[in-house]
Amino acid sequence: MEARDTKIALRGRIDGMRDGGMSNTDIARELGIDRKTVYRWLKRWDEEGNLAVKPRSGAPRKTTIELKMRYARENIFEVARSYHVSANTWGWILLYGVGVLAELVGRFTAEQYIEILEEVMLSSVRTYAFPYPERVIFMQDNCPIHTARIVKRSFQDQRNMELLAWPSKSCDLNPIENVWANIVNVWEP
Incomplete structure (x- = not known):
């Protein structure tokens, strides 16, 4: 699943939780996101009925997901650099x-x-x-x-x-x- 699909699924969960009777503060706490983010996405859903990512202006992305994941924290391993021994x-x-x-x-x-x-x-x-x-x-x-x-x-x-x-x-x-x-x-x- 791509990062974009994950974001859309998260936005859908926000709307579903509101339909379940949860407050914006409770939704934000449950999902670990900011309360203003919850408010913004619910407002957009109410006004446009759409949670998809809007097209943006600017140059297209130069890095692929593979290149981006190369430097992700979970993919970086520390390598021993030296065997320096010291004694004071x-x-x-x-x-x-x-x-x-x-x-x-x-x-x-x-x-x-x-x-x-x-x-x-x-x-x-x-x-x-x-x-x-x-x-x-x-x-x-x-x-x-x-x-x-x-x-x-x-x-x-x-x-x-x-x-x-x-x-x-x-x-x-x-x-x-x-x-x-x-x-x-x-x-x-």
Whole structure:
């Protein structure tokens, strides 16, 4: 059945429901259409006695029903586009090697960064690098999380840790970028 036939059948149902004693509002609710649409079609039926589609001016339709149905919602299926795998992690390196890699869960915040510094980085520096570090020079970029007031205060509270000044927009000073590149090259999911 074509779409045009379905529309005519729906209009016939509207008239039949009115003949059955239903109000315009009840008909609209029952058929899931607007109340004004019901009113318009009943008015046309009363005035013209015809529910057929009227000829319209303009160019004839260029698309066929087959082409139109090609893009219908029920005919479109989602196709997997990529097998991209990502993991949000935080890691550190030192002059003698790499440190512990920590997994980040959820959105990364300044509070989470302080927690990672205290629980992961500082404890692993003491374990792996030197058991009793006299002074650790810490280098980080100017990411907003790293430069947050709460993070700066946390560094001021650390007696044996010195924060290296980082010039704005100096990505060439970031040695950990090379470590991430090596991890990506070696890792196979």
